[in-house]
Amino acid sequence: MPALLPAVSVVIPCLNDAPALAACLASLAGQTVQPFEIVVVDNNSTDDSAAVARRRGARVVFEPVPGIPAAAAAGYDAARGQIIARCDADCVLPADWIARIAETFAADPSLAALSGPGRFYGFPRPLGGLLSVLYLGSYYLAMGLALGHLPLFGSNLALRTSVWHKIRGKVHREDPEQHDDVCLSLHLGQEYRCRFEPTLVVGMAPRAVIGGANLVRRFRRAFHTLWAHWPGEAPWVRWPRRFTGHGETGHGKNRPAEPTAPGDTAGAAAAPATD
DSSP, rough: SSSSOOOEEEEEEEEEOOOHHHHHHHHHHTOSOOOOOEEEOSSSSSHHHHHHHHHHTTTEEEESSSSHHHHHHHHHHOOOOSEEOOOTTTOOOOOOOOHHHHHHHHTTTTEEEEEEOOOESSSSSHHHHHHHHHHHHHHHHHHHHHSSSSSOOSSSEEEHHHHHHHHHSSSSOTTTSHHHHHHHHHTTTTTTTTTEEEEEEEEGGGGGGGGGHHHHHHHHHHHHHHHHTTTTTOOOHHHHHHHHOOOOSSSSBBBBHHHHTTTTTTTTTTTOOOO
């Protein structure tokens, strides 16, 4: 483990998800390396999500614009750590999640973003694993073909705060029908080096695969997100750029992240901030 780990801010967008949020925050409390802070973005909740967050030491940021894109972006804007780690309110995180994220970025100063998969909980083990592979496999395949590289996954991603500050004006934060992780992937993949780590797995609620309406909505939003970036970021534009090196996309030759100055480090084990 590197002697100095970057400070990790955890960002959790939340809308009326108090019970799941409590479980998520409990899993963060059990981390082997504690986050620098936890930022819960209250996206107009009418339940006690904000109160749950405060009771567990999180800093609550209110975002009035509806939708995950606006809520996630508000959390990234508010983050004070060197690394932003993003999960959903219904995620349950393994005890080494923060440690592995911090160690990965510390060991690779040119890395801009990191992502891993999820596994549905609440099912018998074989069924949960199968559904997870089918759901995420189709996501990675379809979005990989569209993007020219593997996408980030919003339930389990991390990026350098300095990189977010460079691209935050490009994301479609006020469009609630976009998939914010796909939008982020589109803009990061143009210039920065991203990495997919298949062993960095989080637990996630199976809402996405319960009911046909949820799946239809997710596919519709995926097409909407891609369409909003066309024709300039269409697959037939991105794939040639990946192999020619002109405005590269993907995980190969892209522009490296700017490492933080040696004096600008904070221990990842610092106490989380509260509002």
